[in-house]
Structure formats: C-alpha cells, structure tokens
Amino acid sequence: MLRVISLQCKLTKPSHVTVHFTCTAGTSGIVSCPADQLLTASGSSTAQTTSDIAGNVSAASNIVTVQIDKIAPSASAIATPAANAKGWNNANVTVSFSGTDAGSGIASCTAPVTLSTEGSGQSASGTCTDNAGNISNTASVNNINIDKTQPVIVVPANITNEATGASGATVNYTTTVSDNLDGGITVSCSPASGSTFAIGTTTVTCSTTDSADNTDSGSFTVTVEDTTSPIITVPANITKEATGSTGALVTFTASASDIVDGALTTTCSPASGLTFAIGTTTVTCSASDSAGNTSSSTFNIQITDVEKNNKSLITLFGFAPLLIPVTGGQPTDLTCFNQYTTLGMADFKVVFSNLCGYSTILANALEDSLFGALPKNVNFVSGLDIVLLHNNAPVHTIPVDGSITISIDIPSGMKGETLAILFWDTAAGAWVEKNATIESGKMVLTIDTLGTFVLVDKSTPSAMNGALDIADILNGFYLAMTDFFKQFAGN
Numbered sequence: 085m086l087r088v089i090s091l092q093c094k095l096t097k098p099s100h101v102t103v104h105f106t107c108t109a110g111t112s113g114i115v116s117c118p119a120d121q122l123l124t125a126s127g128s129s130t131a132q133t134t135s136d137i138a139g140n141v142s143a144a145s146n147i148v149t150v151q152i153d154k155i156a157p158s159a160s161a162i163a164t165p166a167a168n169a170k171g172w173n174n175a176n177v178t179v180s181f182s183g184t185d186a187g188s189g190i191a192s193c194t195a196p197v198t199l200s201t202e203g204s205g206q207s208a209s210g211t212c213t214d215n216a217g218n219i220s221n222t223a224s225v226n227n228i229n230i231d232k233t234q235p236v237i238v239v240p241a242n243i244t245n246e247a248t249g250a251s252g253a254t255v256n257y258t259t260t261v262s263d264n265l266d267g268g269i270t271v272s273c274s275p276a277s278g279s280t281f282a283i284g285t286t287t288v289t290c291s292t293t294d295s296a297d298n299t300d301s302g303s304f305t306v307t308v309e310d311t312t313s314p315i316i317t318v319p320a321n322i323t324k325e326a327t328g329s330t331g332a333l334v335t336f337t338a339s340a341s342d343i344v345d346g347a348l349t350t351t352c353s354p355a356s357g358l359t360f361a362i363g364t365t366t367v368t369c370s371a372s373d374s375a376g377n378t379s380s381s382t383f384n385i386q387i388t389d390v391e392k393n394n395k396s397l398i399t400l401f402g403f404a405p406l407l408i409p410v411t412g413g414q415p416t417d418l419t420c421f422n423q424y425t426t427l428g429m430a431d432f433k434v435v436f437s438n439l440c441g442y443s444t445i446l447a448n449a450l451e452d453s454l455f456g457a458l459p460k461n462v463n464f465v466s467g468l469d470i471v472l473l474h475n476n477a478p479v480h481t482i483p484v485d486g487s488i489t490i491s492i493d494i495p496s497g498m499k500g501e502t503l504a505i506l507f508w509d510t511a512a513g514a515w516v517e518k519n520a521t522i523e524s525g526k527m528v529l530t531i532d533t534l535g536t537f538v539l540v541d542k543s544t545p546s547a548m549n550g551a552l553d554i555a556d557i558l559n560g561f562y563l564a565m566t567d568f569f570k571q572f573a574g575n
C-alpha cells in the first residue's frame with residue numbers, strides 16, 4: 085500500500101516554485117517518486133503517481149496550485165502639505181509613499197519622511213515591496229522648498245512735515261525689508277511714499293510676504309501741520325490833509341494770505357473808513373489761520389494840517405522872521421509860503437526835503453546888517469538867512485537824508501551879469517562862494533550848511549545899471565506884502 089505522495093512547494097527563485105514529491109511505502113519500498121516540478125507561472129502542478137516494488141500504484145497525488153508574482157509593484161510619493169503657487173512651504177513637509185501592485189499586493193512601503201530643515205531644493209525618496217518580495221521603483225518628491233522664518237520690515241520713525249498747501253504736503257519715506265531666503269522681497273505701504281498727506285495725522289501701514297507666505301507688518305504716523313503764519317499786506321504809510329477839526333476820513337485795504345487757508349479775513353484797528361485825528365495813528369492789522377497761527381503788521385496814518393499850521397506859525401512878516409513848518413517826507417513845496425519873496429529884487433524859493441518834524445526861520449539878510457563886509461568888487465543884490473529848528477532849538481547841520489535847495493530868480497535887469505551866491509563861513513570869518521548853477525533864469529544851490537546866503541553881482545559896480553535903486557526896493561516890498569495877504573486870506 086502506497087501512501088500518498090506529499091507535495092512540498094519550495095520557492096527556488098522569486099519567480100519560480102518547485103513542487104517536490106515525497107513518497108512512502110508500507111513494506112516493499114518505493115520504485116520511484118515523481119521528479120520535482122518547476123512552476124514558472126501561476127497555475128497547478130501536474131498530478132503524479134508512484135509505485136512500490138510490490139507493484140502497488142498510488143492514487144494520483146494531490147495537485148497543488150501556486151500563485152507566482154513576478155511583477156514589481158508601482159510606488160508613488162506625495163508631499164503634504166502641498167507647496168504654494170510659488171513652490172514654497174512655510175512648515176515641515178512630510179513625504180508619504182504608497183504603492184499599487186497587480187499581483188500579490190503591497191506588503192509595505194518606506195515610512196513617511198518629514199523634512200524640517202529650511203532651504204530650497206530638498207527631496208525625499210522611498211519604495212514599496214509586494215507580498216512576493218518584488219521591490220518597486222524609487223518614488224521621489226524633489227525640489228521641496230521650506231521657509232519657516234518671517235521677513236523683517238523696518239519702518240521709519242514717525243514723521244512730521246509742514247503743510248505746503250490746502251491739500252497738505254507730499255511726504256516721502258523709506259522702508260527696508262529683509263528675509264532669510266527670499267532675496268527679491270518687497271514692501272507694500274499705504275499710503276505710499278510720495279503721496280499727498282492731508283493736514284493731521286495719518287497712519288501708514290506696511291506689509292510684506294515672502295515666497296513661502298510668511299508675513300510681517302509695521303506702521304508709523306505721518307503728521308502734516310501748519311505752523312506757518314499768514315502773510316499780512318498793509319498799505320504804505322498814508323498822509324492826508326485834515327478835512328476838519330476832527331481830522332480826516334481815511335479808507336484803506338489790507339489783506340492776508342496763508343499757504344494753507346488762502347485768503348483770510350484781515351482785521352485792522354482802527355478800521356478803514358473811520359475819521360483819523362490830526363497827528364500820526366498806527367494801524368495794526370492782523371489775521372489768523374485755521375491752525376491758530378496769527379500775524380500782524382502795522383502802518384501809519386498821518387493826518388496833517390499844513391494850512392492851519394502855516395497860518396498859526398506865522399509870527400511876523402516883513403523885516404522880522406517868518407516861521408514856516410517843514411512838512412518833509414518827499415520834496416515839498418510848502419503850499420502857502422513855499423516861495424519866499426525878499427524885499428529886494430530877487431525871489432527866493434526854498435524847497436525842503438525829508439525834514440519832517442523840523443521848522444525853519446527865513447529872514448531877509450540885509451546888506452547893512454551882514455556879519456562881515458562883502459569882498460571888494462562884488463555888489464550885494466539880495467540875501468537870505470536860513471535857520472532850521474528841531475524841538476524849537478536851532479540845528480547847525482542839515483540832518484542826514486534831509487536837504488534844502490534855494491533858488492533865486494535873476495532879476496530881469498541883471499541878465500548877463502556875473503552873479504554868485506556867497507555864504508558866510510562863521511568858523512573862517514569869511515565869505516565863501518558856493519557852487520550855484522543857473523537853471524531857467526534862476527540861481528540854484530543845494531545848501532550843505534545853514535546860515536546866511538547872499539546873491540552878489542561880481543561885475544563892476546558901473547555895470548549894474550542901477551539895479552539897486554530905491555524904486556526897486558519899494559516895489560519889491562509892495563509886491564511881497566500883497567502876495568502875503570492874498571495867501572493868508574486863502575486866495
């Protein structure tokens with residue numbers, strides 16, 4: 085009696101299976117046992133029998149069925165979390181491996197790999213093995229970029245600028261940013277540098293994002309202020325003749341403008357359109373801008389009463405002095421008595437310039453009361469004594485910027501004569517000829533000192549043609565008196 089053939093499957097190669105038969109017999113022994121069968125593909129072994137020496141034949145042996153897997157599995161790798169659109173991660177990246185297998189199935193894959201180092205171009209690889217021991221392809225994830233460090237923004241200190249107009253001011257500023265890995269990183273601020281910032285305080289916020297979406301932000305303030313005062317425009321000093329005993333009504337215009345507020349309302353004290361008293365009044369004009377800056381500026385209004393002063397200051401006429409105020413300021417011909425007529429033949433006209441606050445005494449200088457005898461060979465024609473007063477006291481030199489010009493008509497009967505103006509130099513005790521010019525029939529001299537001036541004829545006495553006869557003197561006196569009373573009466 086034969087025993088069943090037992091089968092043993094032995095994997096001789098990863099892709100081959102050897103079926104081995106084991107035979108046993110009762111007493112006579114085995115004639116032969118089937119040879120091994122090599123199975124190179126999935127399938128069943130062929131049934132076999134054996135016999136013993138006694139001629140017993142075994143039943144067909146069991147058939148073994150084997151599955152052979154010679155195909156390597158397919159592996160794939162995936163990184164999580166996924167990179168952003170720029171290919172960067174800002175946290176650790178885990179690469180996991182998985183596989184598929186058409187045969188024996190996946191037995192195992194490389195354990196997940198976690199990448200935690202910052203930097204670019206990293207990779208991880210792994211494989212899977214099927215149940216038949218086939219090893220897959222190497223699956224990799226390459227070019228893994230990890231940046232877990234946020235960039236750093238540096239914003240400026242708070243800024244304060246002066247307004248340059250109603251809309252505020254243009255303000256420029258600079259920010260910087262750096263990043264451990266992103267060399268092309270930029271900052272975005274709002275409002276941007278170079279914007280027009282309104283008056284007041286504006287907060288500027290800046291932010292930045294690196295390629296891995298790490299962010300930083302910062303802020304500072306821009307203050308635009310108006311500390312510039314308005315500019316006041318006032319008129320030049322005003323001089324006006326009084327129209328009555330209370331003075332004169334004066335109108336004027338003042339204005340103010342501000343860099344920020346534009347034209348501003350200007351307030352003047354005293355206001356325009358009021359009656360200003362005789363004398364000098366200082367007008368102060370001021371304006372304030374919306375930021376509370378205030379400016380002021382002043383000018384003077386002088387109300388004069390020339391006519392009244394002229395008349396009241398006349399104390400004597402004729403051989404006594406005339407006292408005439410010098411209103412000054414601009415070259416001025418005195419309105420009532422600007423032309424001083426001597427008792428001789430020549431008319432003296434005296435023009436005062438820039439002698440405000442002064443008065444003068446004009447007197448005839450008569451030939452028989454001169455300080456010293458005239459030089460020989462000159463003949464006296466007429467004379468004038470000029471005294472300048474300040475605070476009712478004589479001044480001896482003409483003030484700086486002031487001037488006095490005298491002009492003396494050359495009498496018609498003396499045209500062609502050689503005339504000169506002499507000045508009595510008190511220090512030298514002598515007569516000095518002054519450098520007079522002849523203009524339009526007048527001897528004109530801008531004097532540089534005060535005292536006595538005489539018009540003389542340097543021709544021989546015989547050439548005078550009797551110019552100084554008594555009839556001329558009386559005629560001149562009569563004309564002067566007539567002229568004076570006409571003017572005094574306001575005609």
Ligand SMILES: [Ca+2]
Nearest residue numbers: 155187188214
């Ligand atoms: Ca397989």
Ligand SMILES: [Ca+2]
Nearest residue numbers: 231233264294
């Ligand atoms: Ca970074």
Ligand SMILES: [Ca+2]
Nearest residue numbers: 310312342373
């Ligand atoms: Ca201002």
